[in-house]
Amino acid sequence: MRRIAESTVRRLSLYLRFLEEFEHQGIKTVSSEALAARGSGGTTPAQVRKDLSFFGSFGKRGLGYDVRALATRIRDILGLKRRYRVALVGAGKVGSALVQYEGFRDRGFEIVAIYDRDPKKIGERWNGVVVRDVGHLEADLKRSPVDIAIVVTPAAAAQDVVDRLVSSGVRGILNFAPTSINVPSTVALKTVNMAQELETLSFALARK
Amino acid sequence: MRRIAESTVRRLSLYLRFLEEFEHQGIKTVSSEALAARGSGGTTPAQVRKDLSFFGSFGKRGLGYDVRALATRIRDILGLKRRYRVALVGAGKVGSALVQYEGFRDRGFEIVAIYDRDPKKIGERWNGVVVRDVGHLEADLKRSPVDIAIVVTPAAAAQDVVDRLVSSGVRGILNFAPTSINVPSTVALKTVNMAQELETLSFALARK
DNA sequence: GGATGTGAATGTCTTCACAGCT
DNA sequence: AGCTGTGAAGACATTCACATCC
Numbered sequence: 001m002r003r004i005a006e007s008t009v010r011r012l013s014l015y016l017r018f019l020e021e022f023e024h025q026g027i028k029t030v031s032s033e034a035l036a037a038r039g040s041g042g043t044t045p046a047q048v049r050k051d052l053s054f055f056g057s058f059g060k061r062g063l064g065y066d067v068r069a070l071a072t073r074i075r076d077i078l079g080l081k082r083r084y085r086v087a088l089v090g091a092g093k094v095g096s097a098l099v100q101y102e103g104f105r106d107r108g109f110e111i112v113a114i115y116d117r118d119p120k121k122i123g124e125r126w127n128g129v130v131v132r133d134v135g136h137l138e139a140d141l142k143r144s145p146v147d148i149a150i151v152v153t154p155a156a157a158a159q160d161v162v163d164r165l166v167s168s169g170v171r172g173i174l175n176f177a178p179t180s181i182n183v184p185s186t187v188a189l190k191t192v193n194m195a196q197e198l199e200t201l202s203f204a205l206a207r208k
Numbered sequence: 209m210r211r212i213a214e215s216t217v218r219r220l221s222l223y224l225r226f227l228e229e230f231e232h233q234g235i236k237t238v239s240s241e242a243l244a245a246r247g248s249g250g251t252t253p254a255q256v257r258k259d260l261s262f263f264g265s266f267g268k269r270g271l272g273y274d275v276r277a278l279a280t281r282i283r284d285i286l287g288l289k290r291r292y293r294v295a296l297v298g299a300g301k302v303g304s305a306l307v308q309y310e311g312f313r314d315r316g317f318e319i320v321a322i323y324d325r326d327p328k329k330i331g332e333r334w335n336g337v338v339v340r341d342v343g344h345l346e347a348d349l350k351r352s353p354v355d356i357a358i359v360v361t362p363a364a365a366a367q368d369v370v371d372r373l374v375s376s377g378v379r380g381i382l383n384f385a386p387t388s389i390n391v392p393s394t395v396a397l398k399t400v401n402m403a404q405e406l407e408t409l410s411f412a413l414a415r416k
Numbered sequence: 417g418g419a420t421g422t423g424a425a426t427g428t429c430t431t432c433a434c435a436g437c438t
Numbered sequence: 439a440g441c442t443g444t445g446a447a448g449a450c451a452t453t454c455a456c457a458t459c460c
Contacts, residue, residue, distance in 0.1 A: 080407065104406065148406070182249065195221075197398050202286055202288055213429065271438070
């Protein structure tokens with residue numbers, strides 16, 4: 001299977017959002033030009049066509065793309081036709097924000113377990129899910145596996161938690177801990193680092 | 209001034225974090241190899257040297273880099289020698305998490321104003337900052353400008369808020385609203401989209 | 417006629433490999 | 439001898455431009 005650039009995948013995710021907007025507005029057909037224009041600046045018609053062409057040819061020459069059909073194809077490509085069971089490790093402020101974030105559930109990512117180490121948090125009910133002692137992680141995941149884990153622990157705890165998640169069969173990790181994490185190549189890892197985002201802004205500001 | 213790739217800037221931000229760890233451990237000197245190894249997988253010794261070489265030559269051949277001196281240089285490059293005044297627009301769950309996040313203040317990003325539209329939120333005190341009606345935005349920023357704004361509004365409100373921020377002189381925007389935003393080229397913009405991050409994971413999982 | 421799909425060309429980023437300091 | 443700094447080579451990503459098909 002051909003390697004696909006991460007930038008391509010991120011754009012597909014954007015296109016999907018735009019297509020859903022168009023569908024909502026009752027628009028039946030779009031050209032690569034219209035799709036690119038919606039993400040103004042971010043991309044070009046040629047880019048849209050090239051991105052899609054890695055996966056097949058979904059348009060009609062002279063016409064463009066059927067909005068609903070293309071959205072379906074992209075959902076399929078991105079693996080969004082199924083639901084994902086997600087565990088959240090770290091019941092702090094960020095964790096609390098993520099649990100309440102509608103965007104996850106809308107896309108089929110369902111937080112089914114929440115862990116923390118703090119006895120004050122353990123037993124709380126968040127959006128219907130009871131916070132459990134992180135000590136139960138392995139036993140729980142054995143009984144009731146998850147596909148993805150979101151890690152929102154302090155930096156010092158993150159690698160250990162990730163190791164335990166990986167050996168419990170988790171195949172994707174979204175890491176919010178402000179540190180760099182190691183996983184075997186069989187596991188997909190994405191790290192989101194807020195401070196890093198602000199620092200790239202700071203750099204841009206410093207040169208303008 | 210030579211254009212620098214965003215990927216280079218992100219790595220510099222990482223290197224800085226690693227250098228701070230090394231300094232904390234009392235390590236005086238690092239080689240490009242040691243720095244690359246700390247971010248295992250993410251980079252290579254050659255990459256480290258090339259990234260740094262865009263800004264000058266900071267190492268000693270045969271020896272490596274002085275940890276403290278290099279950290280200082282990178283802070284300088286990233287524009288982290290000054291403090292930034294930051295406004296937060298949107299006092300929801302994510303906003304609340306960001307306000308409490310220590311990593312921002314540690315790096316010189318200080319949230320000095322918080323806005324919302326919800327009368328229930330207005331008047332609340334968050335970490336010593338009073339939430340104000342977003343209607344006061346322009347007047348407030350005129351009296352007391354900020355450098356950067358973090359936008360955490362619903363998607364539908366984001367572009368309008370951003371336009372008002374930009375015309376009030378904000379030069380950098382960190383956007384958490386799940387939509388794509390336009391700014392003039394004089395303004396630096398970064399968008400963080402949680403659902404998009406999960407979708408790239410989903411894509412990776414679907415192909416493994 | 418009009419917009420896709422795609423090789424070829426261009427541009428950008430990463431890796432290599434070694435000359436040059438310390 | 440050891441490790442940096444950097445042109446040159448290679449890999450990768452984007453843009454161009456046009457033949458192709460509806």
